[in-house]
Amino acid sequence: MSTNGELPKNLPLFLTDADVASLSDWSGAIEAIRAAYQAPGDEAGTPGRIFAQTPRExxxxxxxVPPSGQLFGAKSIAGSFADGLRVxxxxxLFDKDTADLVALVDGNRVTxxxxxxxxxxxxxxxxxxxxLIVGVIGSGFxxxxxxxxxxxxLQFAEIRVYSPTPANRESFAxxxxxxxxAPAHAVGSAREAAYGADLILCAARSRDESPTLQADWVGPDTAVVSIGSTTAAQRELPAELIARAAVVVVDxxxxxxxxxxxxxxxxxxxxDVDSLVATLNSVLSGETDIDSEHGIRIYKSTGSGLQDIVVxxxxxxxxxxxxxxxxxxxGIVTSRK
Structure with a gap:
């Protein structure tokens, strides 16, 4: 507590979910992300996520604290099982120079x-x-x-999609x-979606958390994207595939x-996982070179606060x-210490 607190000169802005929807587009978000990962920085500015939990909440x-931009802050995700699961x-967002609260943003769509x-x-x-021939495993959001x-x-030559539910994959296609x-069509198995593809997008977790992609479905010069498993209990890629990789780019x-x-x-x-991994920052900054034509290249993401803040x-x-x-x-008081 301090007795010399100051109110901000500019009052904070609140953006609702509808505001976010009206302001969002892919080009702007991609540009913001690319700029953030190109900037010099280290992972101390974006530490791991912090959990607090009880059986019910x-x-x-x-x-x-992104290396780019003028703002820093945090995304909070609150969940309760009191009435089903509600999240x-x-x-x-705070100003880097003054520590003033600049904005509160509904993060529902931002994620x-x-x-x-x-x-x-x-x-x-x-x-x-x-x-590229793109194989998609999953048909959801x-x-x-x-x-x-x-x-x-990217440029597309063909899109193939597999989902266990025929109606869902047909709707996606x-x-x-x-x-x-490019043409898009539904296929009858994950193997058919993956086999011969230049790029495989894994965007669906199996119900028993076993891998949704098998190593022998993946060609020797294929790119694989894994975004459907983000915790220790979740599986999407088999160990045999990671062992074959030339590089694993991570966020x-x-x-x-x-x-x-x-x-x-x-x-x-x-x-030897550590020897395979290259950060997205090191690739975009030119520190790490990627041969985008040869070898199995994997992009693996778990998400981070950096991405939320810059977007x-x-x-x-x-x-x-x-x-x-x-x-x-x-607004809230900013104190001098």
Whole structure:
């Protein structure tokens, strides 16, 4: 506590879920993510997520001080099992120079936006710049949003999709058939989606948390994207596939290597995981070179607060410029220590 607190000169802005929807687009999110990962920085600015939980409630905090931009802060995810599972997301943003509270942002849509935008940036570093045959395993929200984000950085020759539910994969294929200048069609198995593909997008977890992709389905010069397993209990890629990889590009070294079920299992099978991993920052900064034509290249993501904060800052900048959002009638005190 301090008695010399000061109220901010500018009152904080609040962006609702509807505001975020009106301000969002893939190009802006991708540009914000790319700029953040190109900037010099270290993982100390974006530590691992913090958990607090009881049998009925849980709270996850994802803080970040991005190397780029003017704002820093955290995304809070609150969950309660009191009435089924209810979850809310809140992003709080502070000014780097004054520590003033700048904005509160409903993070509901930001999570999906930043996840697919980051994957698009990461995938662009491991694939050749030519029309690609893309195999998609999964047909839900993540698969759809990622394909839309990919369309801003990749070229498509063909899209194949597999989902265990025929109606879902048919609907997915119908939505994307011709949408990006390439045919899309549903296939009857994950193997059929993956076999012979230039790029495989894994965007669905199996019910028993076993891998959804098998190593012998993957060609020797294929790129693989894994975004469906983000905790130690979840599996998406088999250890045999990771062992064959030339490189695994990750959004966060510590969390992917130590907290992802895929990488934990690979290490348990004797794979030297650490020697395979390159951070997205090192690739975009030019520190690590990727041969995008040869070898199995994997992009593996668990998500981070960095992605939330830089996308949220982009949204706040747009909101200020366009007069969108609600200026709060009060602010919080910033104290001098």
């Amino acid at each position: 849980w709270l996850r905090i994802m803080p970040s 809310s997301y809140l992003i709080s 999906g936006l930043r996840t697919a935008a980051t994957t698009a940036v990461g995938t662009s570093t491991i694939v050749p710049q030519r029309p 993540e698969a759809r949003s990622h394909l839309e984000a990919f369309s801003h950085v 119908a939505q994307f058939d011709g949408a990006f200048g 966060s070294r510590d969390e992917v290597v130590n907290d992802s079920g895929d990488m934990i299992a690979a290490r348990a099978h004797g794979v 949220a800052e982009m949204l706040v900048d747009r909101a200020r410029a366009e007069g969108i959002g609600t200026t709060l009638p009060v």
